[in-house]
Amino acid sequence: MDDDAANEILCATHRALCTHGYADLTLKHIAAETDKSKAAIHYYYDSKAALFTAFLGHLYEQYADRIESISGDRPREHLQSLLDELLATGDESPDEGIRTAMVEVRAQAPYDDAIRTQLTRFDEVLAEEIRTILQDGIDDGSFDESVDPELTAEFLTATISGAHTRHVAVGYSMDRVRDATRQYVETRLVAETTKVTP
Amino acid sequence: MDDDAANEILCATHRALCTHGYADLTLKHIAAETDKSKAAIHYYYDSKAALFTAFLGHLYEQYADRIESISGDRPREHLQSLLDELLATGDESPDEGIRTAMVEVRAQAPYDDAIRTQLTRFDEVLAEEIRTILQDGIDDGSFDESVDPELTAEFLTATISGAHTRHVAVGYSMDRVRDATRQYVETRLVAETTKVTP
Numbered sequence: 001m002d003d004d005a006a007n008e009i010l011c012a013t014h015r016a017l018c019t020h021g022y023a024d025l026t027l028k029h030i031a032a033e034t035d036k037s038k039a040a041i042h043y044y045y046d047s048k049a050a051l052f053t054a055f056l057g058h059l060y061e062q063y064a065d066r067i068e069s070i071s072g073d074r075p076r077e078h079l080q081s082l083l084d085e086l087l088a089t090g091d092e093s094p095d096e097g098i099r100t101a102m103v104e105v106r107a108q109a110p111y112d113d114a115i116r117t118q119l120t121r122f123d124e125v126l127a128e129e130i131r132t133i134l135q136d137g138i139d140d141g142s143f144d145e146s147v148d149p150e151l152t153a154e155f156l157t158a159t160i161s162g163a164h165t166r167h168v169a170v171g172y173s174m175d176r177v178r179d180a181t182r183q184y185v186e187t188r189l190v191a192e193t194t195k196v197t198p
Numbered sequence: 199m200d201d202d203a204a205n206e207i208l209c210a211t212h213r214a215l216c217t218h219g220y221a222d223l224t225l226k227h228i229a230a231e232t233d234k235s236k237a238a239i240h241y242y243y244d245s246k247a248a249l250f251t252a253f254l255g256h257l258y259e260q261y262a263d264r265i266e267s268i269s270g271d272r273p274r275e276h277l278q279s280l281l282d283e284l285l286a287t288g289d290e291s292p293d294e295g296i297r298t299a300m301v302e303v304r305a306q307a308p309y310d311d312a313i314r315t316q317l318t319r320f321d322e323v324l325a326e327e328i329r330t331i332l333q334d335g336i337d338d339g340s341f342d343e344s345v346d347p348e349l350t351a352e353f354l355t356a357t358i359s360g361a362h363t364r365h366v367a368v369g370y371s372m373d374r375v376r377d378a379t380r381q382y383v384e385t386r387l388v389a390e391t392t393k394v395t396p
Contacts, residue, residue, distance in 0.1 A: 155378035162360025180353035
């Protein structure tokens with residue numbers, strides 16, 4: 001397969017999804033975002049389902065790269081940067097369109113094995129990154145040794161997912177969840193010895 | 199309107215939704231769950247949209263009653279009971295079918311004002327109940343006075359919503375989030391003086 005052409009089709013899928021949402025997405029919409037015809041798209045992906053599975057794979061790579069690219073001097077700053085980035089809204093975030101579409105895609109997951117398999121990877125890569133940061137912080141003494149990295153990573157992944165869904169579905173701002181999450185990290189995870197007294 | 203008949207139609211909608219999901223739900227499916235014809239349902243609700251808005255109102259009343267019915271001797275036990283009930287899975291919970299449908303309904307909310315308005319009430323009633331319990335606990339000294347009831351309620355509501363979505367979409371158990379949430383309440387919210395040393 002011509003990688004450039006395939007990649008162009010996946011990027012066009014991204015744009016079409018942001019504009020039309022998942023339920024109304026058609027190959028015609030995707031074709032309108034490229035210089036390719038519907039027939040040419042069919043040449044690369046023989047069904048809408050195959051295209052969409054490839055698209056979720058492509059989106060996953062971007063998501064995983066982005067999560068990996070977020071850094072911080074120490075585990076505490078690293079975790080706060082990650083949470084800040086994932087819970088950013090409005091002008092701070094380029095993600096609004098794709099987040100809306102992803103809530104729709106999630107709603108299809110119970111009925112579609114391929115989508116479910118792909119979505120699991122998004123949650124896993126985030127939980128794994130949080131686990132790693134927490135373990136690093138426990139090892140270097142910045143996080144309290146009583147913190148359970150596995151359990152805490154699950155908890156924060158659920159909170160982030162819920163904040164996204166509520167933001168998309170009913171328009172809640174994520175700012176308050178971000179504030180509460182920051183507070184949680186500072187008061188619950190950070191070791192007593194490294195806390196700065198206000 | 200004949201209240202009994204209207205109520206019967208809404209209960210039939212509930213059963214049909216659990217069986218067929220939201221995307222595939224038709225008046226025919228709903229009629230099949232009652233002794234009423236499609237025409238009779240039309241007599242009570244003049245569109246599928248009107249029926250569905252009434253159904254969400256009906257579901258909201260049940261949800262609000264259920265949340266209100268959960269009690270505990272003191273605020274700490276009250277909050278833990280509420281979280282346990284909302285994060286119960288499998289045999290412990292009768293909610294599996296409706297939770298799946300509600301994730302689908304949430305995905306429609308960005309495109310449908312009536313659905314969005316109804317869904318906002320579900321989140322609000324839960325956040326309000328958590329806020330009230332937290333304030334009661336601060337007042338009677340069982341929760342730490344530094345706890346911000348508003349912010350903490352938003353945080354826990356997001357976590358519960360995220361746990362439901364991930365459970366429905368990718369089949370994650372909610373047990374670990376429940377454990378982490380219990381731990382959060384005990385270590386972060388409960389006042390030092392009322393903590394029982396293990």
